[in-house]
Amino acid sequence: MKTPASLLTLIDEGVIDEVVRPLKSGKEAAVYVVRAGNDVRCAKVYKDMAQRSFQKRVQYQEGRKSRGSREARAVATGSRYGRRQKEAEWKNAEVDALYQLRDAGVRVPEPHGFFHGVLVMELVTDAEGFTAPRLGEVELDEAQAREFHAVLVRQVVRMLCCGLIHGDLSAYNVLVGPDGPVVIDFPQVVSAAGNNAARTMLLRDVNNLTASLGRWAPDLLDTWFGEEMWALFEAGELQPDTVLTGHFTFDERSVDLDGVRDAINDARELALIRQQGREEAQYEN
Template sequence: MKTPTGLQPLIDDGVIDAVLRPLKSGKEAAVYVVRAGDQIRCAKVYKDMAQRSFQQRVQYQEGRKVRGSREARAIGKASKYGRKQQETAWKNTEVDALYQLRDAGVRVPEPYGYFHGVLVMQLIVDADGHSAPRLGEVELSHAQACDFHRCLMRQVVNMLCVGLIHGDLSEYNVLVGPDGPVIIDFPQVVSAAGNNASRSMLLRDVNNLTASLGAWAPELLDTWYGEEMWALYEAGELHPDTELTGTFVHDTTKPDLEGVRHAINDAREEALIRQQGREAAAEMD
């Protein structure tokens, strides 16, 4: 196939030898199957802000570290330079998270490097060597669904133990390899300690997976793993080997102030997204 513009520098530098085929194209990036020597890998080419429908929402940015004070001020002012720095930070987030999670033993693709804004990583395949399907694309037995749920809850716990929450986890960004599920796509990963919406994001991640796997094992729908994880995390009692039960006693005496705050934040973020879209479109004219 014709080499995409974003991948030509990697061929020129000898990082990869050939682009074999497109794998998927989403709102955030396009992924290609590539060859590096005798190894088949994948390369993730990020789309710029003007091309993406997934804008850099304030909710995901909160709590992320910026490399310098000048960059932090520029991002805060939403200047042209600040938006470019925000783009760079957004792309670096997934790369940094992938290495951190790999080192923590989370089931993620093996990263091979970040070159010219392109992330090169392991291609997850099925038992026949074909590109692995997504969790939402496979039929499961009751036992498989329960096993996958156990495995994924353990991955979410391991992520939380290093202070990270996926933030957009569902059956669409879990691949099914020969040894079980592998989690992908981390550009929206959030800091558990630094983001005010971290609890709700964790619950959404867990509930998305539970709802999907609950189609094959309905008893999973009566579990409360997300709430249990968060309570243990807040108490400083969550560890990678913590045994979860899926049970949780809700406190019905507290008002839902968090829900009100999230509704307000969502309205603010929607207004910011529209403004960013207008500015990006104007820059392309």
């Protein structure tokens, strides 16, 4: 295993003691299992901008604030410094979100610091101490699917009450720990109040979860939790413990109700197709 230079720096500075093994590598970052004293954690090493394939980044970054007026001007002009600043903001977005969401009681990994572009955080494990599987990789019964759906909808509500939307939530960035689902991967986190596409992204997040868990509990497919929580959020009435019903009455005078339902159902079906494709690819490998 070739250890990234950034992790060697963390070893030299005593932040971690050892890189145990690679955990996963994605389009935005590579994650490693590391040891810090007696604790086993994970370290997320972000890839350089030129190496990443994450698309539509501008849409996700809308509404994020630069840390100062000089940085904001540089980002706006697209200078070399501005591009570096934009890169730093992209990395800091996940770090800031993790700390904020953890403090708000959202089920996310506990962050342990951000050093030289590396996010060190809790390693989520299963009941036996092995790396926790992703939600899209486990078999569930109907009762488990209902329970997980309720837990995850509550996490989305708590995120929204913090003014944040995951933006890329699906069964493949939810880990199943011994106490239930844990939400991961926040570099694309969206400002609920500052992003024009916030509602669309929230509905997509909720619909992705509903489509995945609806395979085990089909009646979940007839719920409208995303629409319900967004309406309450817009009205200033959403609280972290607000009881949701999953029912939502559309205003048929101002919207194409059939079009809305068709679009949401299409999104759910697409999520199922993508999940089945991932499962087939894993089986073939």
